[in-house]
Amino acid sequence: MSQLVLFALDICAVTLLVFGLYFPRHRRRDLVVAYLGVNVGVLAVAGALNSGAGGGGLGLGLALFGVLSIIRLRSTELDQHEVAYYFSALALGILGAMGTTSTWLGAGLMMFILLVMYLGDHRRLFRDYRHQIMVLDSAFTDQVALVAHLERLLDARVHAVTVQRLDLANETTVVDVRYALTRRDRAAEPGRPVPSAARR
Template sequence: MISQLVLFAVDICAVVLLVFGLYFPRHRRRDLVVAYLGVNVGVLAVASALSASNAGAGLGLGLALFGVLSIIRLRSTELDQHEVAYYFSALALGILGALSTTAVWLSGGLMALILVVMFLGDHRRLLRNYRHQILVLDSAITDHVALVAHLEQLLDARVHAVTVQRLDLVNETTVVDVRYARSERLVTAEPARTGARP
């Protein structure tokens, strides 16, 4: 019982650190703060209750995972991939907090591992030169080589991948999904120009 309460406390501390220490300072979406906290505490409560009953922990974890997947699938607002990663991190923390069958140090260590991975994987210095945008060009470009050359000149960057999403020959527009890498000089100068914090 004491070990279970310790895990509950560790989970609450971990999700608070995940949400208010990592996610919100970096991305500033207030609506997802409530979602991450609710997912974590909800999974923790359901999995804990079911693990103490005859239903078993497996059923509780399966229901919790199904619920989160349904939320992500049926969402009404668009989520980026890093926001989905935070969803699953909050889910995993809640599940680890409810596993009374494992040692406290093991669950605590796995929670710490999740936080470290999210801290490093979502760090703004990691692969900061690489960008992804959807652009609408004011010309219809059918030749792939010419399209890449035009985008590299327009973005002043090296284009790694281009996918044409829509080519309108009547209105002379091209919608492209482009992944590119900016030069280190431009990336370094950008915070000073925009006033963003490093």
């Protein structure tokens, strides 16, 4: 009976993860299908392995976790937050399938995963920080000059810059830049109301 309760808890948890957290924040329909399919697939297979092995399916479930992770991550390129949701869906499926886990412990661990994803992917957490790959129409060999140029260009405070390619012949620089928006940039973001003084 506890196994059926864990199955139901997993379905509720992955539904909340996908439709309550991921899709409202990132709007990628293809990954909604992937997360649901991976979770239910892991739940079914790990549950069958666990019952067939007489309670010894924990190792098999973890092996399945690793194998599916490698296959999935090699098949397409995912952003880091999408990888986090992907592993969360896998973890929820394994927790729901492990009959050796008590119902309360399994439910608590599922809630802990959801709480971490809710807080870690919250829009207000580090909302001013951005990351971009930029192609500049000048060749910068001086790091200080590069940072100063980027700060003028972005009107932001640059925290880290990595030069990925420097082409002296064509005078281009490809950089990976991490920066924080200024207060003026935040006020101009789409969806924010424009102050009455700026509309005049």
